[in-house]
Amino acid sequence: MRFTASPVVELPVGGAVLSFEQDNDSFEVGTSVWNSSLVLVKFAERCLGDTALPFADALRFPGTHAIEIGSGCGPAGMGLSRLGLADLVLTDIAAVLPALRRNLRRNRCHLARAPRLAQLHWNCPAHLTQLASPRRFDLVVAADVVYVQESVPHLIAAMDALADAERGVVLLGYQIRSPEAHQAFWEAVPAAFPVIEKVPREHLDPDYAFEESDVFILRRRLRQ
Numbered sequence: 001m002r003f004t005a006s007p008v009v010e011l012p013v014g015g016a017v018l019s020f021e022q023d024n025d026s027f028e029v030g031t032s033v034w035n036s037s038l039v040l041v042k043f044a045e046r047c048l049g050d051t052a053l054p055f056a057d058a059l060r061f062p063g064t065h066a067i068e069i070g071s072g073c074g075p076a077g078m079g080l081s082r083l084g085l086a087d088l089v090l091t092d093i094a095a096v097l098p099a100l101r102r103n104l105r106r107n108r109c110h111l112a113r114a115p116r117l118a119q120l121h122w123n124c125p126a127h128l129t130q131l132a133s134p135r136r137f138d139l140v141v142a143a144d145v146v147y148v149q150e151s152v153p154h155l156i157a158a159m160d161a162l163a164d165a166e167r168g169v170v171l172l173g174y175q176i177r178s179p180e181a182h183q184a185f186w187e188a189v190p191a192a193f194p195v196i197e198k199v200p201r202e203h204l205d206p207d208y209a210f211e212e213s214d215v216f217i218l219r220r221r222l223r224q
Helices: 034-050 076-084 098-111 125-131 148-163 179-191
Strands: 009-013 016-018 064-070 089-092 118-121 138-144 170-173 195-198 214-219
Touching: 009 034, 009 076, 016 076, 016 098, 034 170, 064 076, 064 148, 076 089, 076 098, 076 138, 089 098, 089 179, 098 118, 125 148, 125 170, 138 148, 148 170, 148 179, 170 195
Parallel strands: 064 089, 064 138, 089 118, 138 170
Antiparallel strands: 009 016, 170 214, 195 214
16 A cells, blocks of 8 residues: 555644544545544534533443444554544454554554454455454444445345344434445444434534434334
8 A cells, every 4th residue: 555645633622732644546445534433523522522412421431342344555544543532442344444544553652441453344254354343332433434326235234143133223424425325324323223313513613513424323222
């Protein structure tokens, strides 16, 4: 990978500035930093700073067992780690893991506890079983992962397999990349996560409320 040929992306969060190298010339989409991951982190930071805001219940990080799928260069997961999400696994396919490892080393000094890294192909039952053992996750994080229609069933199946069957929540940074993938995802995801909440734009960080990016909270059941 040629990290030096692409701009470094900086993310101010939790009193530090995380920085992420990327390779925009790679054939892997995960080696670029996408806006939805930044929007997601800054939304979380805003909620944690004001617990009166809606959705703060999904961001109670102490004791939360969490995993990010499609971590890419790592801004979403590492940003949430900086905000206190300590029990966290970052995952991606084998071809993208070198970029994830590189950026974890780059930002390790800003993280109280380094997230674990793991390989995950969404359509690999062995990967899913291994990650979900001994218990499934309270929180599944994903940002900009809906982009190919053919991968949508595998993505939703992975979310379903990894999230706790009763209280599992998905924190999703979202942007429409393909109309076909967009339609397929929102038609299928309610079977696994029937409660879908779109974060109003006024609750996003105003400096990171990019027009094309949204944040969704997907739940197994209604908030108590």
